Amino acid sequence: MHLDFPPALKGDNNPNTQEADPFLNYPYGCCGKALPGTCHGHTDLIDTDEGKPVVTWAPGQKVNFTLSGNKINSPTENPVGGTHYGGSCQVGLSTDKGRTFKVATTWQGNCPLRDGTKDPSTQTFDFTVPADTPAGERVLFAWTWINREKEFNMNCASVTISGENSSPEQPETPASSAAPKPSTTAPRPNMLIAIDYAGAECHSKGNPTELEFPDPGPNVVAGDGEYKLSPPTC
Template sequence: MYTKFLASIILGSTFFMRVMGHMNMMSPPPMRHRDNPHTQTVDEIYEFPLKTDGSDYPCKGHINALGTPEGQPVATWAAGSAQTFSLEGSGTHYGGSCQVSLSYDKGETFKVIKSWPGSCPNRENGSDQTFNFNIPKEAPSGEEVIFAWTWNNREREFFQNCAVVTITGGGAGISGLPDVLVSNIGNGCLSPLTTAELKYPDPGTAVELGDGEYPLVLPTGNC
């Protein structure tokens, strides 16, 4: 009887954690997401933050899917085009700051194409949040480009989901764009805790400010 009772508690707790969840990118579908048509093994905790020791950076360790059937592109975007991405989940942690970026070197570097300092994800809304951005006209063409969404929340957690896309009609390059801000994964960079939202030291030229409910504060440490 006790064993069954304990098992039911564990199962219920697991279900509760799954229901509460966090937020994750839903579209374009990340590698090993349940909606990715190329997924062979679903990552059941892709909505969780990256590990604090950085061992699953970049892309929650899914970068090894590149070059395999699971790493095939899920979208084709033209350089200079307007695009959207969407988030799902219930745990917005009442905001934070987000960026989207592109990587052409299998996750070695990510170049920011838009930043949302504050109120990202949207505070009051849970699932099915949609955000607008543009692919830079200078973005080179490529068949295995990584599109990444990153989230620095007010609990000093760092999230990253990555989808593989194809870029067409590309330009000369985006090396001049800022690098994505990576924090809270043992790299010596810490985002604000609880009372503020992250102010990106270099957010790039495409910036959408939040609602101003919390002050924006720069990260500390080696960022």
């Protein structure tokens, strides 16, 4: 699976992409490939033409993202992805070009949605842009996913955070049924990124459990309970 909306850096649906990354569906460390680095290795694009923002959000605004397992623009390298029947996810934002990412919302289980498919119209997730997010262009929005096979994936998109709570223009996608309630009081931790690849600081327990993020932040969407949650070892 990969981030479909907002369009990921090097995504084939990103209007700024010059050459699509054929491996956005791949988890880190898969298939003998070298670890790609933060944002699948594309943080260096943030100050280039390929890093132009693809959407504008406002602090405190309810927005959404979508996931896709559809084959991106490579007939030979990138396979059709799959949901792995869930996992756990985080999204967050970096205002320092990818050096740090602050959690916006955590999904403790059932991400991607078990009742969804690889089609992005069935994998829509609501969240609220943290009210304390500073205004700026070329802010990195990040999505991470750890499934029960102990695979880690991360995609990022370039977004603009506006300076006021206006209604920015963006494509509409269907609302999900489990939107987190915003909070502006609890501090937001860093996203858990160093997990489940060779040399990572943390490792999840995997089957038959889904990851329980140990520091999920103030905005948490509970899973459906089909699998028990287990914290990682770090």
